[in-house]
Amino acid sequence: MKRDPLVVLIILACFLCLVATSAVSAAEFIDVSSIRGWDHIIVIFSTTLALVLGIVSFVGYRRDGRTKVLLVTLAFMIFTLKGVFIISGDLFGKRVDPFFDIVENLLDFGILACLFFGMTMK
Numbered sequence: 001m002k003r004d005p006l007v008v009l010i011i012l013a014c015f016l017c018l019v020a021t022s023a024v025s026a027a028e029f030i031d032v033s034s035i036r037g038w039d040h041i042i043v044i045f046s047t048t049l050a051l052v053l054g055i056v057s058f059v060g061y062r063r064d065g066r067t068k069v070l071l072v073t074l075a076f077m078i079f080t081l082k083g084v085f086i087i088s089g090d091l092f093g094k095r096v097d098p099f100f101d102i103v104e105n106l107l108d109f110g111i112l113a114c115l116f117f118g119m120t121m122k
Helices: 005-029 035-064 067-091 098-120
Strands: none
Touching (some): 035 067
8 A cells, every 4th residue: 555645744743743733832931941840841852753653664564574674663663652651750850750760771671672572583
């Protein structure tokens, strides 16, 4: 099934509008004059980009069926989960909990493991 490039561009434009709207909304609640405020906006952008790349790689997996692409898709989805976890932890004040760092490090390990196995599989 062939995709129309115009449809893909429209979908990407919608995602970019969503990201821009999220960044503006985050800027209202966060003091953007501090470095920490900009950190939130960067995490929102990278999380949205990881979600878009995860969706694109999943479509590629559905077309191709290779396990390598599935592992890359899983890595992007774990990265998206990590971004949501970081933003929600900051918004609800749970970032100071030591459990938060353990979960964040485990998610990083999961991302690296998926990428490693995706690169080393035949």
